[in-house]
Amino acid sequence: MSVFMITGATGKLAPPIIDLLATRGDRILLTSRNKAKLDGLAERYGKVGEVETAEADALDPISINRAADTAVARFGRLDGLIHLVGGFAVGPLFRTEPAAYEELWRSNFLSAVIATHAVLPHLGEGGRLVYFATPLATEPLPAFSAYGAAKAALLTWMRSIAHEVKRKDVHANAVVMTIADTEDVRAARPHLDFDHTISPELVAPVVGFLTSEAADGLYGSCVPVLNKFEFSSALAGPPPGRGGPPGPGGPGGPPPGIVT
Ligand SMILES: NC(=O)c1ccc[n+]([C@@H]2O[C@H](COP(=O)([O-])OP(=O)(O)OC[C@H]3O[C@@H](n4cnc5c(N)ncnc54)[C@H](OP(=O)(O)O)[C@@H]3O)[C@@H](O)[C@H]2O)c1
Incomplete structure (x- = not known):
């Protein structure tokens, strides 16, 4: 049994993560700025001494420090942070105001710094910290400059601090x-190839892994959970099996060694 604080617990990815951790017997403090949504979570998952909620703003050190203290007071200790806080915006450079860059930098990057500061002093010898990013952080695409840059900052920071905290066996x-496959996304963007999106139910077991002893060898890893997503380029031709001139190993043909 471990004790985790989940920040951004009111978001889309949280429910299956909460389910998984609660089912395996972990204790969880769910935090968010939104009291109404937290009350909903309390109704669905709440159990005194097992899954509890606390209002907290991950960008406010006093508020999130208080939440970390609350986790320790309620459950006796704290073993890690699952930091689901984040923001998103898309738009070309000339239509993205500096304020939007600042907002995404604060929600995606600075919130992680502040929440981690709050949790670390409680971890003692050993712990788990899990953050969430996008392949756009390392392979940027047009119109994602603010989001990609903020998540790139998050990943670089995470890999840096991973070296520091591993001395105390904190992972x-x-x-x-990629984009979470949710009902809202399917309604808003029906043209998407949903093989390239990822359902929150498939993300949760990876979080379960990263917060378990099975991930004891991982410090500073960026674990891709991309479903069948791939970057494509006209230079490579169509993917194997999807049109183009046939022939083993050639563009549009089956991979070498596969006889069709
Ligand atoms: N969903 C995706 O497609 C996707 C793809 C790649 C990466 N990710 C990343 O995965 C993480 C979780 O995603 P999600 O889809 O569950 O996110 P989400 O549904 O947008 O929820 C994010 C949560 O972060 C909190 N939050 C947002 N801005 C905040 C701020 N300035 N200060 C404090 N809290 C703030 C909100 O909680 P309150 O308003 O209730 O406090 C919200 O519930 C995020 O870091 C996201 O960037 C998501």
Whole structure:
């Protein structure tokens, strides 16, 4: 049994993560700035001494320090942070105001710094820190400059602090994922190839892994959870099996060694 604080617990990715940790017997403090949504979570998952909620703003050191103290007071100790706080915006450079860069930098990067500061003093010898990013942090695409840069800052920071905290056997790692496959996304963007999106139910077991002894060898890893997503380029031709001139190993043909 371990004790985790989940920041951004009111978001889309949280429910299956909460389910998984609660089912394996972990104790969890769910935090968010939104009392109404937290009350909803308390109704669905709340159990005194097992899964509890606390209002907290991950960008406010006093508020999030208080939440970390609350986790220790309620459950007797704290073993890690699952930091789901984040923000998103898309738009070309000339239509992205500096304020949007600042907002994404604060929600995606600075919130992680502040929440980690709050949790670290409680971890003692050993702990798990999990952050969430995007492949756009390392392979940027047009119109994602603010989001990609903020997540790139998060990943670089995570890999740096991972070296520091590993001395105390604290594991800092990140999940790197494409768009979550949710009902809202399917309604808003029906044209997407949903093989390239990832359901929150498939992200949760990876978080379970990163917060378990099975991930004891991972310090500063960026774990890709991308479903069948791939970057494509006209230079490579169509993917194997999807049109183009046939022939083993050639563009559009089956991979070498596969006889069709
Ligand atoms: N969903 C995706 O497609 C996707 C893809 C790649 C990476 N990710 C990353 O995965 C993480 C979780 O994603 P998600 O889809 O669950 O996110 P989400 O649904 O947008 O929820 C994020 C949560 O962060 C909190 N939050 C947002 N801005 C904040 C701020 N300035 N200060 C404090 N809290 C703030 C919000 O909680 P309150 O408003 O209740 O406090 C919200 O519930 C995020 O870091 C996201 O960037 C998501």
